[in-house]
Amino acid sequence: MVSSLLVEALASPTDLLDSLYESQDASNLSNFPRTVANHFSDIFKSDEAFAEVASIPSLSPSSRHKDRALVRFRALVQDTSPAPEMYLSRLKTGKLGGWGLFDISEDIGKQEDISYDDLRDCTVLWAVNVPGESGWYTTTLDNAPSQVTSQAAPPRPYKYPVPHESHIGVQIKIYDSSGNDAPKTAEVVNFVGILTTEALHTESDATIDVPTLHVLFTRPHKLEPITLGLGDSADESLREELIGWIADEALGGDRDAAEWFLLASLARVQSRSRSLNPPSLTLSHFPSPTADITIPTVSHILAALHPLAVTLPLSLDFLNQVPFAPESKQEDLHSGVLQLAHGTTVLITESGVQEGKLVERGVLNVRTVQDVMTLQTLAYKFPYSEFSFPTDLTFVVLAQGSKSAFWKTDIILPLAPGPSFDFYKAKVDLKMPSSDKLTAFRSLIVGAKTGKIDLTEAASEYIQSDFVQERKADSSVTSEDLKQTLTVARLLGISLREKEVTVDIWNRAKELDKRRKARFM
Known part of the structure; x- marks a missing residue:
């Protein structure tokens, strides 16, 4: 039986929020944000109810939902540095004042006798859709086709880690003071709340309108086979089929290379205290592209199998111009390409690197990658300081020579392909396994990556x-x-x-x- 509260929350979360506020005893109002979080999270406690909440599409969320719609946004927390925002928790009329119902920056002058006891702070974050999230994984979690399409540039594009990739960015406002449980930088969180469009004020005094999510509650996101609904059966024959498919489609029939590639891509941080970090892998003597296609087939294989995968096609311009580590500019955190969710597999190709000179940024980028490979920490740069945050990324480097031109990896394997093999087939030319077989491959990988x-x-x-x-x-x-x-x-x-x-x-x-x-x- 469908709960009436579920129907009401989906139809008009604002009305339910108002009625919840009006039902509270005056002595409980000081802790109302916690009441809201508990109330709404209880309504959507089951996976079935949670799936009823519309997911923000991959682009232009405010244009695809009516104003103040209830939505969920599975996002990577990109920036936690914005100052808390003040809001009036109770209006002069006695009505609720948070969750975008009252803009204190515009309307405070209209309130002649504000009670300063009713002023509260809400946490403000900037979040982006998860970088490198594979389309099949998005579809599985959202019960809808992935909708990444080319549209107008989103606001603040410099806050997305993967350059030139379609994405969305959303201003997040959290009213419940979560203390140590507050979302952390580079963490993936399911935010559920009321979607609006609001002005964002910057240090340069420029004002832009951005999608804004007023959070009702949050839900942790974890990579789990049960979440994917992919089953839990696997045996050695399935593993051998997977290795064979990777080898035959992307690595010139080299089964050992395919097995090392598979093992490296499954690795996670086992213990930070004992430095049990994922081993980095170089596949050396990897052939250069001979046609217009420069992305190797193994990149498409990686995205077809793994929930989180990013390919970095290196060139000197890319190394010298694109920041790899996040950097604060005018109190606004610009993202770096390695500001990625834990569990992401990073494939680096070196075929695009020609003779030339690394400038200062290029040298810093090379050092940044090596630090993440070795230490599993990423340094965030601020005007007068630098802080390192933990990462959990796996690296596979495709090198043309006998080793990587830039990095020392834990494992090097010279590729030994068969004759006349095309390592740069287009995605549409891949011989894909059956749907059931591909699902079984993904189940094996996700189960192993979390096992x-x-x-x-x-x-x-x-x-x-x-x-x-x-x-x-x-x-x-x-x-x-x-x-x-x-x-x-x-x-x-x-x-x-x-x-x-x-x-x-x-x-x-x-x-x-x-x-x-x-x-x-």
Whole structure:
């Protein structure tokens, strides 16, 4: 049975907000924003009810919804630095004054006897649709086709991490004081609230109208297989089919390269305190494009399989002109290309880099990428300071030479393709698996990317003994080699949907790495 409150909230969230306010005892009004958050989140507690809320389309949200419509916006928090905004929580008439019902900046002069006890602060953020979110994933979560189309430039385009890509940006106003639970920079959050268009005042005194979402409640967003509804079945034959498809369509039939590509793309930060970060991968001797198409086929494969994937086609102009780290200018945070959601796989192509000189920004960009690869932190630049924020990004570099021209990655694998292979097929020329098979591939990947795996006691003892024997045979073997092989074993195990690293998985990881090293001989 459909709740009457659900119907009312969907039809007119403002009316429901007003009636909730009028029903409150005067002693409870000081904590009304918390009451609002609890009330609306309870109405939309179930996944079925939550799905009833219209999702902001990928572009021009204010033009596609009526004013003060109830919408949800799954967004990356781009900027938390705007100053809190003052609002009048109770009007002279006794009516509610928050959630865009009263603009204090325009109307305060009309209120002759304002009670300053009724003044409150709301948190103001800037948020953008999630960079690199694949179309199939958007469709799955929103129960509607992805609607990324080319339209008029959105306001403040410099606040979106991926240059020249269609997107939306929204001013977010949060009335519930969340304390330590307040949305954090680069966090992905589901904001649910009332959509309006309001003026945004900048430090340069310029005023522009922007989409503004007055938040009723928020809901955390997590990458979970159950959220995708993709099922949970996988076996080794499915994994082998996936590796075969990647190899045959994008990597010249090189199954080892496809397996390393798969494992690297599944990696996540395991422990910051122990520096168990995702291993970065370079596929070396990657062929250059010979036609007008410069984006490699493996980029389309990545987007078809992963929820979050960004391709950075490098050139000297790109390195020298585009900021990779966020930077505050006139108290306005400009985004950098690495201000991405946790769990994003970043594919970097070096084929577009020709001879030339790196200027200061280019050198800083190279250093920024290396820091994120190695430390999993991204430095945000402010006029008199610099702060580092945690990241969780996976990097795969396609290098023309024997190694990357710019970065030291954890793993290098020389590509060994078959003859006469086209590495730069257009997306429409991809031989896609059946719909059911593609869904199974995605389920395997999302399950592995969010999965956990333990080390059995028997395997731990075996690995320690094996490492000691290996060091006796080769003194160049270090504890870092052990750490990397164990990381690969964990990735191999979760790609098999195993719960524990076994002796067999450890030996398979060692054999995979042995074949990799043999390519350098």
